[in-house]
Amino acid sequence: MNPLIIPLISVIAGLIMIVFLRYFQNMERMSMIEKGLNPFDNQSIKRNRISPDNTLRFGLLLVGAGLGLLIGAIIAPYTQSEGIQVALVMIFGGAGLLLSYVIQIKNDRKSQ
Structure with missing residues (x-):
């Protein structure tokens, strides 16, 4: 093929x-x-x-995914797992989304 x-x-x-x-x-x-x-x-x-909320959300998602790829590339040679990079991208991407949610909640409380 x-x-x-x-x-x-x-x-x-x-x-x-x-x-x-x-x-x-x-x-x-x-x-x-x-x-x-x-x-x-x-x-x-x-x-x-485009809004500041979406920019923060996507920015932190991409930072988390990039960090997951970096750590996965460092850890992959030392593990026997095939999907460690995919798992770390999902974990750190989700952590980035959670962080953006927490920041947004704090900003909403501050503006009230």
């Missing part, structure tokens, strides 16, 4: 997914306009915009 088939199919599938997502988003906006609503007042569209 040609080793280029899997990356090629992945890229094509990703592009098709992006096209369909944009198509359905456009259909949703057009139906809102037909009903006389402003599509940019909808909460579902506003949540897709």
Whole structure:
């Protein structure tokens, strides 16, 4: 089997997914306009915009995943486990999400 088939199919599938997502988003906006609503007042569209909360969440997720990969690469030669890197990425990524949740809760309490 040609080793280029899997990356090629992945890229094509990703592009098709992006096209369909944009198509359905456009259909949703057009139906809102037909009903006389402003599509940019909808909460579902506003949540897709970049906010400090999302930036913190994704930043800490990526830091946790990177830290998990780093520690997994260091530990992997000394263990017999095959999936140590995947497990550490999940653990540290989850820890990053929990940390972002705790920070968000503290910021919400401070602003009240």
